[in-house]
Amino acid sequence: MKLSSVAALGAVASFVCIVASAHAQEGAQTLQAQTAAASNAVYLEDSVSPFGAAELGEAEMAAVKMPVLAYTPDGSEAGDFDKYFYFYRADTDFATAYADVRECDGYARGLSSGIGYTQAPYPYAGTMAGAVGGAIGNAMVAAIFGSGEKRRLRRANMRTCMHFKGYDRYGLPKKLWTAFNFEEGLSSVEDDDRTRFLKQQALVASSARPQDKALGL
Structure with a gap:
């Protein structure tokens, strides 16, 4: 070659x-x-709401009021952060956050406390006095313990659902929290109030940009 x-x-x-x-x-x-x-990636693909993003007009979104989140800590707030908190996820638009909050609220709505009717003990079992006494006793137990348990279950479900969707949780003093949140015990929240609160929660979840450390699940 x-x-x-x-x-x-x-x-x-x-x-x-x-x-x-x-x-x-x-x-x-x-x-x-x-x-x-x-x-x-902030959240799992299958964590997206199956109901899709909420259809909201610009005027409707602009009417949602951002609640006050800033506060000066005095050292006592952290003890209640398991009850009073808000969610936030970066790079999330309002409509998507609103769909996620509504979905999780739907899962947490109308939960049973697990406290049901209990028959009065012997010797009144099966008698009219026993039935009346058992009904009164169970109503008192439900009023005292059932409401608190339902509130606890709602918080747990909201935390689990929003955590699955990639939202971080941040603590807030009770006074600020009650301005845009609600608790459901034995009574429910009116639909108009519920919608208003959920929209504010979605606005916070999509645009709050917290400075504090995330609390985790």
């Missing part, structure tokens, strides 16, 4: 190696970008 032919083959081989190296680098960069995007 002539020297010129050998040189030509060498040049072709070098060019192929350069192209292959360039493709390999490009593939590696693409893989790194995909990995970085996956690691920065």
